[in-house]
Amino acid sequence: MKVVILAGGYGTRLSEHTSVVPKPLVEIGGRPILWHIMRLYSHHGLNEFVICCGYKGSIIKDYFLDYMAHQGDFTVDLQRNRIETHRNGSEPWKVTLVDTGEKTMTGGRLKRVREYLGNSTFCLTYGDGVSDVNIRELISFHHQQGALATVTAVQLPGRFGAINLSSDRPRAARFREKDARDGQVINGGFFVVEPEALDLIDDDSTSWENEPLARLSEQDQLAVYRHQGYWQNMDTLRDKAVLQEQWDTGKPPWCVWNREPAASLKESSKSPQRVATGQAQI
Template structure:
């Protein structure tokens, strides 16, 4: 992170002091804050030059040349949204503010475009049978089904590595050798891949109990049958910005009812909603879990992730929710598999 704090000046700073802040701060702007750390404006080299042309001296106030309506954004904005905004507005610096207008950090375009590397482990759950896909998974584990010319699991691994995660675990059970033979130690994919072998089916979270010691850093966990463009780094950043023990990625699921839905009371009609669309958040099968979550999973005992998260909540822990708007498809049924084939090249190539 660039030294943006060196670019901060107060309301009584002179134009000369703003110039020094621009040079020392290394983000090409000076930030004018009030005594409560609220952003009042920014000063660029261009602002100063225009001010000097108007006759303002170097000893004049920086507030007289600053931009009083700079482009800023909420600190909760995701990394992808910040990058989109900066490109859309053709700006190289973006102050991020909390709800009270206080400056939290200054994002720069150069930093957003730099490749990020995360030491956090990623666990891909790939031990399921895929029974709903019938004959397709008779000889091939579902994560190894060909989608878009390569195994689904390979697309997940490549996405994870491309986003800066190189420490990968894959939980295996059904036809585990096919997965091991394809990925080996992960070096050909730019990663270090280790395997968590389930000798029996342990559900969507039982593999957590097979770790000898929980990792020190929060772990990203994803089901191995999901095709998505989610930014795992943004999900991890969101989790780290909370006090939650775990974070669940959720997806909005809508159902259109093609009839008039009625509500009644004591046998009498109250309201009629004509052909409504109902909406719920559903689990996207992607999580971030902290070290403390592992205590809720016993060695060799079958358990699913929703149960684990319910245990976290029951023990007074917090589970954050991260809505995703990116492409997401759970390949659990034949129609999902066909949809994945139809959309793959449009989404991923």
């Protein structure tokens, strides 16, 4: 299963950093937040990524082009123009980087990478937030629900997409984006999506969080996975400081790969249902 990461936004609230690098490359603990997100999925057995680049996307491409060299040891024979690798410290990732346009909205970015997704279910998240959400359980929940999309929900103050929940089953009764009056369940990202859901995206100007999700909820095709564990986005300098402080404790709550064994996706059907977590837009 592939993982799509939206990594093309301007990150204006982090302009002290994003004037130099794109938001997904802003570092926590010496690693880009993008790396932390990918490490979570990799822990749960997902190692194929499609990254939607936009603002300063060439820097993200350079990061992965240089990744193996930075993580491993090698000898360079300048006279013979050869490189001998001694240790490859890279993760087992296959990363597709796609220029989806600097001003394209989130839905438009998804539409632009459709050709790289095939006809299979895929995961989707934003490139600016971390969580300890159990990806295997999330995928299992999505398949059990039989909906075209599943959104992970968290309880946070309302500057994100608010989700009205059905009382008797895990479906979204209504979806609306960013209402300051909301202090309830929000869109935490960490979606699981069927490729048919992309038919609801019109063009580059379409925001995934607005028309497509609203239409899915109206059609009773947006399931909601409630995550009651850890979630934190990196929208502002304060958010970054919070994440760095948690990293500095030596036990950052999102680094599940440091405290629990990895399991394959085949085991996910044995996992109990859980509740969900939220994520901000990038």
